[in-house]
Amino acid sequence: MRRRLMRILAGTSRGVFKLDEQDASRVLEGGRIIELATIGERVFAGTGDGLHVSDDRGNTWSFAGLGGREVWQVRGASDGTLYAGTAPSGLYKSTDNGDSWVEVTTLGALARDGGWGIPLEPPIPGRARALVVDSRNPVHLWVGVEVGGIAETRDGGESWEVGLPGGNPDLHMMFAHPEQPDVLYASTGYGRLDGVAEMVEPNAGVFRSDNGGRDWTYAWRGITPRYSRPMCVDPRVPFGLTVASAPTAFSSYRDGTGAGAMLFRSTDGGESWRSLCDQDHSPSRANFHGLAVDPENRGGVLVGTDTGELWRVSDDAQWQPRASGLPAVLAITTA
Numbered sequence: 345m346r347r348r349l350m351r352i353l354a355g356t357s358r359g360v361f362k363l364d365e366q367d368a369s370r371v372l373e374g375g376r377i378i379e380l381a382t383i384g385e386r387v388f389a390g391t392g393d394g395l396h397v398s399d400d401r402g403n404t405w406s407f408a409g410l411g412g413r414e415v416w417q418v419r420g421a422s423d424g425t426l427y428a429g430t431a432p433s434g435l436y437k438s439t440d441n442g443d444s445w446v447e448v449t450t451l452g453a454l455a456r457d458g459g460w461g462i463p464l465e466p467p468i469p470g471r472a473r474a475l476v477v478d479s480r481n482p483v484h485l486w487v488g489v490e491v492g493g494i495a496e497t498r499d500g501g502e503s504w505e506v507g508l509p510g511g512n513p514d515l516h517m518m519f520a521h522p523e524q525p526d527v528l529y530a531s532t533g534y535g536r537l538d539g540v541a542e543m544v545e546p547n548a549g550v551f552r553s554d555n556g557g558r559d560w561t562y563a564w565r566g567i568t569p570r571y572s573r574p575m576c577v578d579p580r581v582p583f584g585l586t587v588a589s590a591p592t593a594f595s596s597y598r599d600g601t602g603a604g605a606m607l608f609r610s611t612d613g614g615e616s617w618r619s620l621c622d623q624d625h626s627p628s629r630a631n632f633h634g635l636a637v638d639p640e641n642r643g644g645v646l647v648g649t650d651t652g653e654l655w656r657v658s659d660d661a662q663w664q665p666r667a668s669g670l671p672a673v674l675a676i677t678t679a
Contacts, residue, residue, distance in 0.1 A: 390415030648673025
């Protein structure tokens, strides 16, 4: 049987593009694509105004609901239930493979009571942008909120407990170890819950928990820059994860000296890190927004930049350009 070629889908500031061989073509028109997720045979695209779905590897798309909501992440549970994290801080679930969605209203109430939100002027509502579903229990979830913390439910949203890794409420991305579900990783930024716009740097970065989020260890000591956002975990490499970081939330290639972003890799669960960037093999001025595991390259990742480039990066830090001339690449998946 002929092996199906991997297709890369890039979510950009101006829709979704598919990459086949050396060609890139837009397959979903529109504005900012916040999330791309492949779950089973379906691909989901989260936007600033709802969710879209494709059943043919991204060739065609249809609207899947959640209009008026920013959809930040979509994840699947072991029983087939799908969950979507949104902004303002919300959680939705689907029991029909994403054809319809019902709000888990308790998270929104928790967000309102806790004053979750991004302390800018004007204030921005909190974003439920990181979801982890326990592979052993489909109603056990962790929801990371920017800015709010980590909300955990063991009963599908009937009740919640909120934790702050290292006291940091600014959650960006979360993953569980593929074979050890109690091992969690979280990337964080500088946000605060006291309504003060001045950001707090010292405890930003990556945290790790070995007991399902009850306790957290700071795994970013000695690493700069600290503001960490995109992260991915490669199930083929024990305790392998890759994280992109930048000096601030607004770092950009337009800055005088460039974004100052870095890409780091750990193969021991965050005990130690090495850089995947250097002047010869990486776009030194760009910021990294899209990040995904490369299925054809063990330990490798796919990286999208604010300069409209998509790169394949190997475990030994070799950078291969895959596409350029795109709008800013914000999300990546393969199908």
